[in-house]
Amino acid sequence: xxxxxxxxxxxxxxxxxxxxxxxxxxxxxxxxxxxxxxxxxxxxxxxxxxxxxxxxxxxxxxxxxxxxxxxxxxxxxxxxxxxxxxxxxxxxxxxxxxxxxxxxxxxxxxxxxxxxxxxxxxxxxxxxxxxxxxxxxxxx
Ligand code: MAN
Numbered sequence: 001x002x003x004x005x006x007x008x009x010x011x012x013x014x015x016x017x018x019x020x021x022x023x024x025x026x027x028x029x030x031x032x033x034x035x036x037x038x039x040x041x042x043x044x045x046x047x048x049x050x051x052x053x054x055x056x057x058x059x060x061x062x063x064x065x066x067x068x069x070x071x072x073x074x075x076x077x078x079x080x081x082x083x084x085x086x087x088x089x090x091x092x093x094x095x096x097x098x099x100x101x102x103x104x105x106x107x108x109x110x111x112x113x114x115x116x117x118x119x120x121x122x123x124x125x126x127x128x129x130x131x132x133x134x135x136x137x138x139x140x
Contacts, residue, residue: 023053024073031126034105039122041107048110050120056081056095058118067118068095077127087116095120101128101136 025032034052041048048067049057056067068081077099084093095118100108102123109121 023070025053026073026126027076027129030129031099031124034124034126037105039105039107041110041120043110048107048118048120050095050097050107050122056084056097056118056120065093067093079122084116090114090116092116093118097122099124099127101125101132 020035037052039050046058046060049059053070055069058065058067066084068084071080071082074080074096079097079099082092082094087093093116097120099122103125104123106123107120108123111119113119
């Protein structure tokens with residue numbers, strides 16, 4: 001029995017390691033440092049939680065909805081999470097996170113432009129390239 005448990009644990013660890021290695025962490029794997037990070041944004045009703053490369057949650061006391069699970073990059077600067085909780089009369093909940101160059105990891109905006117389709121903006125050093133910095137400098 002113990003041997004079976006050890007085998008199951010090892011198998012789980014292996015699957016987790018495979019998943020980690022098969023994830024696309026962006027150009028030059030710049031977003032690798034976000035693994036395990038949880039970024040939060042509170043609006044009037046909900047606290048939104050972005051668990052990088054994992055899932056997105058919309059929470060309020062006693063309740064949590066899944067707004068999508070990590071799917072893929074939808075373009076260079078957009079993280080797509082889909083297959084979240086069902087939404088009556090609309091596609092299952094999904095979230096697009098636009099990443100913007102900034103000094104710290106910080107979720108700065110959450111919107112729901114269409115029912116159960118969420119958009120977020122994430123500031124992160126991982127999105128900083130010389131090109132991104134040059135673009136920020138324009139007009140400064
Ligand atoms: C909840 C939240 C909202 C969403 C509605 C849809 O209230 O998840 O963001 O628009 O459900 O019914």
